Amino acid sequence: MQVSLWGVSKTYTDGPRPTPALRPITLEIQSGEFVSLIGPSGCGKSTLLKIIADQTSPSNGEIRLDGAPPALARGQKRIAWMAQNPALLPWKTVIDNVRLPQLINRQARHNAPKPESLLSMVGLDDTAQAYPSTLSGGMQQRVALARTLATGAPLWLMDEPFAALDELTREQLTEEVLALWATFHPTVLWVTHNIIEAIRMADRVFVLSPGPGAIRATLSIHIPRPRDETSPEMVRILRELRRILREPWNDRA
Numbered sequence: 001m002q003v004s005l006w007g008v009s010k011t012y013t014d015g016p017r018p019t020p021a022l023r024p025i026t027l028e029i030q031s032g033e034f035v036s037l038i039g040p041s042g043c044g045k046s047t048l049l050k051i052i053a054d055q056t057s058p059s060n061g062e063i064r065l066d067g068a069p070p071a072l073a074r075g076q077k078r079i080a081w082m083a084q085n086p087a088l089l090p091w092k093t094v095i096d097n098v099r100l101p102q103l104i105n106r107q108a109r110h111n112a113p114k115p116e117s118l119l120s121m122v123g124l125d126d127t128a129q130a131y132p133s134t135l136s137g138g139m140q141q142r143v144a145l146a147r148t149l150a151t152g153a154p155l156w157l158m159d160e161p162f163a164a165l166d167e168l169t170r171e172q173l174t175e176e177v178l179a180l181w182a183t184f185h186p187t188v189l190w191v192t193h194n195i196i197e198a199i200r201m202a203d204r205v206f207v208l209s210p211g212p213g214a215i216r217a218t219l220s221i222h223i224p225r226p227r228d229e230t231s232p233e234m235v236r237i238l239r240e241l242r243r244i245l246r247e248p249w250n251d252r253a
Helices: 045-052 070-075 094-104 106-111 115-121 137-150 167-184 195-201 232-246
Strands: 003-012 019-029 034-038 060-065 079-083 155-159 187-191 204-208 215-220
Touching (some): 019 060, 019 215, 045 155, 045 187, 060 070, 070 079, 079 137, 094 115, 094 137, 115 137, 137 167, 167 195, 195 232, 215 232
Parallel strands (some): 034 187, 034 204, 079 155, 155 187
Antiparallel strands (some): 003 019, 003 060
């Protein structure tokens, strides 16, 4: 799914005074591209995802998903969302949690593998009849990942889905996401605070300024996957990204 934004900004007006969250943002993400969004806390990364997902409206600007308003893609359930909280239904088994999107959306049944196959893809074949409370945090996020796949959606919006996990589990799961992305070819917007993770996973990294967020830099990454974090090119990009993040932001608004 192609994602296009032109001058999209957001100011929250439900408090005692207006709170700017995003400055005007213009960007285009191609169908099947994997993009990372990185920036300091409060820079509007999650707000940007919510605008794309049609969970909140921009204050100004225009957004199109495959040339149509995001409400159409949302209504057709062509957007998958995954966040830090796996949000599994505790009274349902693992397999029933994964099956849920396909029960809600018949189209998903045709666009995604069967729930049993999805559990196998994330390494949880033997947990189908277990309940979420019996699983570790990493296993719960694997279930949430399988549920994301069950939507059959061509756009995945991933809001720091593994941020609460230990480093080893997080690295294993990000490798699984890359393998699944290579299999299903969705467009992915991946929000992270982890610089190495952003470089290791993405085709492009968008760097947001301190809030209200603006795109301060875009880095294209042309290193074949899987990527070696110690390679000279990875080290060069890592240094460049850290330099950008550490430089004072010239507030021209």
